[in-house]
Amino acid sequence: LRISDNRALSLASQQAQKDCIPLVVLFVLSPQDYKAHDRSARRIDFVLRNLRLIKASGLLCSLAELHIPLHVISHTPRKSLVPQVVGFVSDLGCASLYANIEYEVDELRRDIQVCEIAKAKHFMTTFVHNKCIVDPGVVLTKEGKSYSVYSPYLRNWMSFLNGNIPYFLQDCPRPRANTDTIYKSKLLNLLFDTHIPIFIPGFELQEEDLARMREVWPAGEDAATKILEQFLFTRSRSSQIGAVDPLAPGAVESSKSSRIFNYDKQRDRADRDTTSRISPYLSAGVLSPRACVRATMLILKSDQVDGSKNTGIGHWVQELAWRDFYTCVLTGFPRISMGRPFLEKYSNVVWESHQAPDSISQGAEDTDEDSEVLKKWKEGTTGVPIVDAAMRCLKEMGWIHNRMRMITAMFLTKDLMIDWRVGERYFMEQLIDGDLASNNGGWQWSASTGVDPCPYFRIFNPYTQSLKADPTGEYIRHWVPELRKLMGSDLHNPSASVADKLGYPKPIVKHDDVRHRALRRFKNPGEE
Ligand code: FAD
Numbered sequence: 001l002r003i004s005d006n007r008a009l010s011l012a013s014q015q016a017q018k019d020c021i022p023l024v025v026l027f028v029l030s031p032q033d034y035k036a037h038d039r040s041a042r043r044i045d046f047v048l049r050n051l052r053l054i055k056a057s058g059l060l061c062s063l064a065e066l067h068i069p070l071h072v073i074s075h076t077p078r079k080s081l082v083p084q085v086v087g088f089v090s091d092l093g094c095a096s097l098y099a100n101i102e103y104e105v106d107e108l109r110r111d112i113q114v115c116e117i118a119k120a121k122h123f124m125t126t127f128v129h130n131k132c133i134v135d136p137g138v139v140l141t142k143e144g145k146s147y148s149v150y151s152p153y154l155r156n157w158m159s160f161l162n163g164n165i166p167y168f169l170q171d172c173p174r175p176r177a178n179t180d181t182i183y184k185s186k187l188l189n190l191l192f193d194t195h196i197p198i199f200i201p202g203f204e205l206q207e208e209d210l211a212r213m214r215e216v217w218p219a220g221e222d223a224a225t226k227i228l229e230q231f232l233f234t235r236s237r238s239s240q241i242g243a244v245d246p247l248a249p250g251a252v253e254s255s256k257s258s259r260i261f262n263y264d265k266q267r268d269r270a271d272r273d274t275t276s277r278i279s280p281y282l283s284a285g286v287l288s289p290r291a292c293v294r295a296t297m298l299i300l301k302s303d304q305v306d307g308s309k310n311t312g313i314g315h316w317v318q319e320l321a322w323r324d325f326y327t328c329v330l331t332g333f334p335r336i337s338m339g340r341p342f343l344e345k346y347s348n349v350v351w352e353s354h355q356a357p358d359s360i361s362q363g364a365e366d367t368d369e370d371s372e373v374l375k376k377w378k379e380g381t382t383g384v385p386i387v388d389a390a391m392r393c394l395k396e397m398g399w400i401h402n403r404m405r406m407i408t409a410m411f412l413t414k415d416l417m418i419d420w421r422v423g424e425r426y427f428m429e430q431l432i433d434g435d436l437a438s439n440n441g442g443w444q445w446s447a448s449t450g451v452d453p454c455p456y457f458r459i460f461n462p463y464t465q466s467l468k469a470d471p472t473g474e475y476i477r478h479w480v481p482e483l484r485k486l487m488g489s490d491l492h493n494p495s496a497s498v499a500d501k502l503g504y505p506k507p508i509v510k511h512d513d514v515r516h517r518a519l520r521r522f523k524n525p526g527e528e
Contacts, residue, residue: 001050002221003061005171005288007130012098013175022178024092024191025063027051029074030081031200033106037436038428041203042213042398043284046432049219050286051196061221066177069191074200082113090121097123100130100285103327104436105334132324133289134160134168136331146332148342148451153325154318158307161293165303169290216242216397217280217432223247224281231259231276232295238272240478242397246277260296263312267319270390270401271474276316279433280399282323289320326441329451336440339421341449346456348526349449351419373416376508377408378426380479383499383507385492386466387411389479398432403469409446410460414518415509420447448522456522459515466492480504 003009009025016023034044055070056062063070075084089097097118099111111127118125129135139156140146147153161168199205205213226247234250236259259266259274266274281287293305296313300306307321308314329336336342356369376382380391390404400408405427412423424443428434444450470476473491477484482504483491490498496506521527 001047001054001285002224002288003054003063003066004174004221005291006100006175006285007128007172008098008100008126009175010172011126011128012096014173015096015098016178017176019095021095023068023175024094025068025070026085026088027070027072028081028085029072029197029200030076030078031074031202032076032078033081034200034203036078036106037104038425038434039203040398040429040431040434041199041205042209042430042432043280043434044200044203045205045210045213046217046219046280046284048196048199049214050284053220055194055196064192066175068175068178069194070196071191071194072196074197078110082110082117086114086117086121089118089123095123097125099125099127101127103131103136103331105337131285131289132327133293133320134324136324136328139328146328147325148329148333150322150325150452153328154307154321157321157324158305161307162304165305169294169297169305171291171294212242212396213398213432216246217399218247219286221286224278224287227281228276228278228287228292228295231278232299233258235259236262236266236272236274238472238474240271240475241273241277241393241399243478259312260299260316261312264310264315265312267315268403268469269471270404271470271472275401277399279435283433283435283438289323292320293317322441323435323438326437329441330437333451336444336450337436341420341447342444342451343449343453346447346449346522346525350417350521350526350528352417354418354422373508374418374422376505377412377416377418381505382411382509383505384411384462384511385476385480385483385494385504386462386470389470389476392479394427394430398430401469403465405442406446407460407462407465407469409443410454411462413443413447414459415462415511415514417514417518417521420444420449457519459518461511463493463511 013023051070051072054061054063056064071088073084073088075081097114101111102108115125115127134157139153139160141152147156230250235257237244237250259276263274266272278287278292282289296317297303297305300313305317306314307317309318329342333342341347352373354371354374356371358369370378377387377391378395380388380395382388387408390400390408393404394400394408409420409423412418413420420443424439427439427443431439441450445453448454448456466476467489470492473487476491482502483494485502486494486498494502494504499506
C-alpha cells in the first residue's frame, strides 16, 4: 500500500523498464480470508482508503501520476482465488509477476500454488521480503533455528543490521512511469477504470465509526510520514487519542525534548501521546519500517543504527525489532498461528468458560454467546478503571497503547482466567493495526504461553499498573467519564460506596483472590 520503498513494486518497475513493457499493479481483496482471520472492518476500510489514494490522480504519491494502472480484484470463494489471479495475469499476457511475501500460513500456501501454476503457464514469479527490517530467516541461532528468546535475537539482529546497512536499509528505487505510448494503449486504459469498492459486504462500518476512523487515522503515505515526523520532532501532547487532529503540527523542537528522545523514559505512559502511533501504517504497509530506522539515523547523523536501551531512539528501534521478532516467530513456528500455545506445556491450562450458559447447552459454536464476564471485559464495565478505560478506547478508536494492551490481556487471562485465544480474536476484530504475528505474540506473552513470555507468576496488579501508566489520571477520566470527578488513588481504585454513588460498577473480581487461582492453574496445568 505504498509507492516508496516497496521492493516488489520497485523490482517489477525495473524489469518493465528494461524490457520496455508496461507495468500493471494488482491488489487482491479476499473477504473469506478476512473472515477466517478475524480481520477488523476498520482495517479493511483503512486498506480501501489507502488504495483509493494510491490510485488517485493529482497526488505525488499516486500510481496515476506514474501512469500505472491499479487493478483491484475482490474475489470469493478463497478456494478459487489462485486461478482467478493467475487467469488475470495470463489474460494480460504478463511475462512476470512480482509480489511481497505474506508470512501467514494460508497466505504462504496460496502463494506457493501461484508459483506452481505460473510455472506451468510459463510466466515468471518473484516473491520478495518486504515486511521487516531484517528479513525472516536471516537472524538465526547457532543451530540455524528461529530464536524463541528476544534478547539474543536482538543482539544478533543489531549486529546483522549494522554490519549490512546498505543491504537492509537501502531505499529501493521508486517505480518509474509507464511511457506515454504504453499507458495510452486501449488495454491499459480499461484497467485504469478499475473500481475500488467503498466497502466489502460483511465488513461495513457505521457512519459514525467511519468518520472517526478517517479523522484519527488518515490514509496515505503523506499522512504516515507526517505522523512519523511528529513523533521524531515534536513534544508530547497531553491530549487523548481522538481528541486532536493527528496531523495538526505539534511544537517543533530543536532541543532533544521531542517524543522519540523521551521514549525510553515515557513510553509506558498512556495519559500522553508518548509513542509514535504509527502501527496502523506499518501493519497495512503504508509506511516502510526500514524508513523508520533510516529516519533515526538521519536525526543522529550517524551511519550506524542506535539500538541501545537507554536512549529514546535506541529503545524505539528495539520496539521495531519486536515486530521483526514476532514475524520471525510466526515463520519459524507456524503452529502459533493455528491457535496453539508456543509452550505446549500450557496447552491444557484450565480456563473459565467464555460462553453464556444458555449458548453452551445449545452446543452450537455459531450461536456462541459471550458469558457475562467476557461481555463486561469487552464493554469496559469490569469495575477496574484502567481496564475499562482501555477497553472503551479500543472499541471507539480501534487502537490502544501497548501498556494498555498488556494490562487488559493480562486481566483477561489471569484475573478472569479466560482463554487468550478469545482475547486475541476480539483484538483482531477491533484493531485498525491488527497483525497476526504481533497480536499473537502480545497475547501469548501476556498469557505466559508464548516465546519469551511474562513468567506466569508475574501477574500484573491492575491498580499499581494504573498508577504508573496514568499518573495524571487523564486517561481514565477521559474514557470513564463516570469517574471524572475523582482524583488520586480514588480514581484508580474507587471504594464500593464511591463507585455506587457515581453509577460505576464494583470490580467483577478481587485481584488479590483470583491471582491465586491463576498461579495454581499455571503451576499445575490440567488441574482446577
Ligand atoms: P511505538 O511504541 O511507537 O513502537 C513503534 C512500532 O514498533 C509499533 O508501531 C510496532 O510496529 C512496533 N512495536 C512496538 N511494540 C511492539 C510489540 N510489543 N510487539 C510487536 N511490535 C511492536 N502491534 C501491532 O502492530 N498489531 C497488533 O495486532 C498488536 N497486538 C498486540 C496485542 C497485545 C496483547 C500486545 C501486548 C501488543 C500488541 N501489539 C500489536 C504490539 C504493540 O502494542 C503495538 O505495536 C503498539 O502499541 C503500537 O503503538 P505505536 O505505533 O505507538 O508503537
